[in-house]
Amino acid sequence: MAVREALVIGTSSYEDTRLNRLRSPGLDAMELSGVLSDPAIGGYAVRPVIDQSAHVVQREIERFFRARRPDDQLLLYLSCHGIKDARLQLYFAASDTDRDLLDSTSVPAAFVNGQLTRCASRKILVLLDCCYSGAFRPGGAKSADTAVHLLEEFKDTGVAVITATDALQQAWEGDGPVTDTGLGGLSVFTASAVEGLRSGRADRDGDGWVSVEDLYGHVREDMLARDARQNPLRWILGGQGTLKIARSAAGGVSDRPLPLPRSLPALGGLGTALLAGITPAASVLRRTLGPVPRPVLLTGKDGMPYAGTDTREIVAALPTEPGYAATGTGILRGLVAEQYRVSRDGTATAAVVFESVLRGLQPALARGTDPIVLARALPPLITVLEGRLGRFNELLRQETSGRLTAALTAVCADEEIGDTVGRALLRTGTEGAVTVTESVGFGLTLAVCDGHSMAAGYLSPYFTTDEENEEAVLRGAKVLLCAEPLTGVRDVLPALELVAQAGRSVLVVAPEVGGELLTVLAEHARRGTLAPVAVPLPHPLLADLSAFTGAFVFASAADIRACEPGHLGHARRVVSTRSRTVLTGGAGRAAATVKVGEIAVGGMREDEVRRRTALVRRTVHTGQDALTYGLLPGGALALAAIGPGLGPMGVPAEQDVAEALGRALAEPLLALARNRGEPDPEGVLRRVRAEWPEVVYHAVSGSFHPYQRAGVWASTATTWRMLHAVEAAVLEYLSVI
Structure with missing residues (x-):
């Protein structure tokens, strides 16, 4: 049985400070979802995706288009920042998009295009409300003259794309562009679409249905009437027949004036x-x-x-x-x-x-x-x-082992964890590292080994194997080093094939890893066909890494074509975060640069292991901060x-x-x-303000003590x-x- 489904994606907030927060996408998604899900209008089963990372958005889009039947009717909507790179390729921004790493931290238009091309459904409409959205080219469609707004009549089957702008324009929201932080409600494009569907004005031919042609014509004329300074475009791929998007809510076009975009409530x-x-x-x-x-x-x-x-x-x-x-x-x-x-x-x-x-x-x-x-x-x-x-602030010194262990025990309220983490930090030093893993044994075990640390982290979130802790962990990893930036796949392919044949994971390190290569590595990581991690590292620092792992440093990307198994280094374990990468068990002969403490957490039940592992991680983080910043x-x-x-x-x-x-x-x-059951919380507050920091409140006992022996840190x-x-x-x- 055919289905009617819609995926509505809106991204308002961005981690990259160069991407301003947008007001409209969240409201756009909410209002459009309401209209599309209304049984009297759209009748779609709507899935909203709001303010998610790039890999989540890509996963939702791929899941939305896969395993479809030809008669399924699908609608994809995107409202976000639109970004073009130096090659004028279009990318849709997600919450974690980095403008310097668009291939791996955004949703490339090429990715969306590929999903459309592979989808079995022949009844698809895509609505794009972002800057430069006219740069999107559905597979097989020819470039359009921006002055031409009707290409061909959309028929009963095919793929249609309606964009808010042409390839050079910004999209606007309320009283300003989406790159502006001024006032605004719904975006101009989405407001026109929602108003047309909700009021029935989009049913231009009065037949009781809103088709692709109806909606596009309404949006275009409405935006022209508002002097929106946007030129919406429509693209068609393989159209036959007439695709009906929604029922006409009002049974035809009314004579009332066009409303402005929906305004926000009063302040x-x-x-x-x-x-x-x-x-x-x-x-x-x-x-x-x-x-x-x-x-x-x-x-x-x-x-x-x-x-x-x-x-x-x-x-x-x-x-x-x-x-x-x-x-x-x-x-x-x-x-x-x-x-x-x-x-x-x-x-x-x-x-x-x-x-x-x-x-x-x-x-x-x-x-x-x-x-x-x-x-x-x-x-x-x-x-x-x-x-x-x-x-x-109470600064701690590493040699004050008793103070450190006592402070960590107080922080985590677990004597075993406080003691284990304290010993790990004391043995690894401020320059060392401590990693935490789950184990199949019981209790906590600490092992300290030689390692190598780099002040650089993974280049793509797709490499993470532990999303909750934002870590990429490789075991038995091969190591590929190059003294020049790596961007193309062709030169690196022989080395990747050697890794794949050996069934190993791979750490790729170069002054820069980007372009097509980073995209391919991220895609392999997403599919699980290879376990890669790419880390940028300046050329002068590659020598130490080579000495620790036994890896040969290739002078250029072209040299990697002659890669042999002996050219690849080896590390027993690699742990990479956003800002740091730690290797242990290197195959090289050079002395280690740091000490690495490995804490394994075991237990009787899976939920117990997970809880204690999270507590150990938090305690390690607190201990490292204590040695650096104090308590x-x-x-x-x-x-x-x-x-x-x-x-x-x-x-x-x-x-x-x-x-x-x-x-x-x-x-x-x-x-x-109050959580402790104190009869007079306000009295506790007054005494703390009068006597802190010399005297502190101990919540477990409900009493006050001098801070040196209270153990409250x-x-x-x-x-x-x-x-x-x-x-x-x-x-x-x-x-x-």
Whole structure:
């Protein structure tokens, strides 16, 4: 039986600071999904994909088009940044897109084209709302003169593409281009399409159906009437008959005037609507704060309930409220993900502080204070807080083994983990590395071996074998080194064939790895046909790596054509992250450059091993930060103590931000005390502010002790990073409203 399905992709937020955050894609996706899924209009089964990474978007697109039947009717929609490279090739940006690594961190138009070509369905419509979208060429279609808007009549079968612009134009949203951070609701192109489908105006011939020709004609005339400065295009591939996209909601064209794009709610209404998606999640996360957390009941993959305290699992499991509240929930989830990525800890604290700051700003917003004025006041206050934290920072030295082990035990609340991680850090030193793996044994085991470390990480997220921890781990890896940049596949193919024949993984290192080669390696990694990792490393540093692995350094890419098995080096284990790569068990004869500690985590049950592994990773991260940046006598205590007295400020709006931030920084300590069952949490707060850091609150015992023997420690770096993550999330909230 034929199906009607739609994949709606919208990307508003980007990790690369060179890609401005967009207002429209999330709203575009929400509104278009509503129209398409309406049984009276589109009748599609809609799958929205919002603010996802490139590999997730590509996977969803490939899954959407695979295993289709000829009569299946499919609609693909993309709203995001459109980017063209130096070769004028078009790429669709995803949340993790790096403008310098488009092949591996974005969705190439060629990839989408390939999926369209291979799909068995002959009833496909693609809507592209992004800059330069007219540069998209469906397979087999000829380039169109931008002055020609009708190529041929779309028939009953085929592939049709409607783009928001031609190959040279920007796409616009509201009152500005999508590259602008000004006001805007829906994008002009999507607003026209949604309005035409919802009102029935797109049924230009009045037959009760909206066809490809109807929708394109309506959008084009509507945008011309609004002087949108965009020239939408239509492309046809193999069309026959007439493809009906939707039913006419109004039974034909009405005489009412064309409306402008849907506007956002009033300032206060939108801020409150977004907060409605943040407050419930933050309230749940408050339960998990402190050494005596109150677990939240979650549902596992097997459908069975379990009690969990992992912030990321809780946030992912929470239901998303409809409407603008979903945007607020998305900002909170992004905050949790970012804080975990940079610190592996402090996620619940960040969420609670963030929500508290927003609640504190609502009175100012209700009075009509400009969000931009509030946003401008926040960064200087964060700088002041950083300075206050620095005055109480307790630096640790590596030789103080007792202090380090005690601090780590306090952080993880597990004596075995604290002792094991402490010994690993002491034996590897500040220049060494510590890796963590799951094992089939019991308990924790520590092995320290020789290794080699590079201050460079993998070039593509497709290489990761552990997505949760953003690590690429290779075992028994071959090592290919080249002194010149590698971009083409043809020269490197002989070496890759040797690796494939041996059934091994491969580490490719050169001053630059990109272009076609990086794309091919990423595709092999995605399909599982090869386990590669590509890492950039300057030419002068290749000699040490060669000596450690026994790999021959090829002078140029052309020389690799003569590659033989003996030219490839070997490493027993390779662990690569975004910023660092560590090798152990090299086949070379040179002395190791660092010591590497390998902690293996075992246990009776799989869930126990997974939980303890995550805890060991977090403790390692905290220990490394402690040796580099120092410790604080309690993270929640420090926040509560440094919050008061941020004013007075020169402008009333600045004072509003200072007061909101000061109150918010006390919330983690109050939540921690309530979770322990303290009868007077406010009394705990008052004493902490009066006596910290000399005297600290011990949440497990509910008593106060001198900080030297209380054993209450938190990473200074984690607290710094949490403040900056909250700052970024608050600024995002204020920019949206």
